[in-house]
Amino acid sequence: MQIQTTAIHALRGFEHHAVIPPVHLASTFALDPATDSGAFAYQRGSNPTRAQLETVLAALEGSEHAFAFASGMAATAAALSTLGVGDEILLPASVYGGTYRFVGQVLPGRGVTGRYVDHLDDLTDEDFTPATRAVFVETPANPTLRITDLRRVIALAHRHGALVIVDNTFMTPVLQKPLDLGADVVVQSATKYLAGHSDLLAGTIATNDEQLAQAYRLAQQAQGGVLSPQDSFRLIQSLKTLPLRLERQQANADAIVSHLRGHEDIAAVWSPGSHSEHEARLHASQASGRGAVLSFELAEGLDRVTFLQALRYPVYAVSLGGVESLICRPATMTHEAMTPQARAAAGISDELLRLSVGIEDLGDLLADLDQALAASRIR
Known part of the structure; x- marks a missing residue:
């Protein structure tokens, strides 16, 4: 199925028969008293409308898992939440200003260091240390539009046991699929092309790694920066075009x-x-x-x-x-x-x-x- 068809029909087979999926506004859901369980319990943990959006996102990315957040920076922060004390992340010098602010002003308080490289294509084995746990890539870079060789950087990072996180906001899965090239994580500011009308904030994460997926579910549940049902619905509709x-x-x-x-x-x-x-x-x-x-x-x-x-x-x-x-x-x-x-x-x-x-x-x-x-x- 081509991506335009996927964008429109990814929700076929859901348990409703409406051509346009309904919006579930509930903040809480009834549970089975015998088991204290149910498909949904509380909106922060999961919501039917957000789950539908995440199904569409995963279909577009070709990923096993996708997650929707309240902004692009909320998604980036969640993607970096797996880093801990003593870890280092490598980034391009021209990284988006919001990411630069988060890495420079928030991560140090968690014991994480950011190291900037003029151009990631210049990375060699010598640039990696035992502390290097991730490489953050923008290609094209914002706003210089420099290009990074994803295959080379991914192979180099993986050789040293480092994750590769790609901000794919400029390309979207329509034009570039970093997961297919071996990246571990893709983040996007869905505020931009995915929403496309300058009328909502949203962020997304996609991954094929089950362990990382568990960490991002925890980030949604514990940090609470999730996308609302209304904005999830609006983003589903925007993705169709x-x-x-x-x-x-x-x-x-x-x-x-x-x-x-x-x-x-x-x-x-x-x-x-x-x-x-x-x-x-x-x-x-x-x-x-x-x-x-x-x-x-x-x-x-x-x-x-x-x-x-x-x-x-x-x-x-x-x-x-x-x-x-x-x-x-x-x-x-x-x-x-x-x-x-x-x-x-x-x-x-x-x-x-x-x-x-x-x-x-x-x-x-x-x-x-x-x-x-x-x-x-x-x-």
Whole structure:
């Protein structure tokens, strides 16, 4: 079954006959007095609607287990909850700012150390120590869109007994399936492409490892950062259009990248695979598309603030993956938790702009970018 069909029909066979699954709002459920048991007991532990969503997520990921959380960071925190005192995690220097904040400000209190690497493809056996318990990967990286060789990093990490956790928010299972390449865990901010309408917060974890699955169930039960029934239902519905939305977004993004690369008012444009022919071949070998996020810098002689104010369609806001185009300045928005030195090491300049392309008419988007560029020329 292809992924568009899976997104719509993954719940066939559930014990209801409604074409659209019902929403179960109950916080508590009746148990059998003879056994003190039941399929569900309390919403934090499990809920029929959240269970349906997790069934759909697992089907899309091709995983044995999937878990829904109240935000992307709640999912990331749960994925890292298996680390303990004395453990170390390796991360790319350009990791998402929220993850950077969690690793730098929360994990040290648990005795866990984060170590940053300029580019994970440069990792060697010498970079691993007995304390290295996990490698956290973003590919494409946010917001530089650098590509990491998943197969190589996974093999290297496993050789040293370390887990590989992949943040697949930019690609989604439509374009990239890290579990199929050997990753242990996939996390996503479902707020982005999976939900797709900038109207809910959610996070997901997928894994094929039963021991890790037990740890993530415990994280849901003990920490309580679970997705509500209403938002679980809404995410089920949104997932049905994910492949279609992403197809249009990606086509728009490809055309915008081509347009900006030849534009005199643009200093540089980055998209997945654009940094080198090697990265282009690498990305093509592990993903089926480039997604719909690009980054660029204006040429000298253009005013960034004027450009952003002149745009009619892309909204100047954090987040990505919605049906509307969004543009942000990572240095002061998504990655503001980083020090200036850390951002410089990650290749995130103060002038870098990240554009998440929506499903608007392509001609309207291109014309809007052109008029905003023309308006921002310093005279």
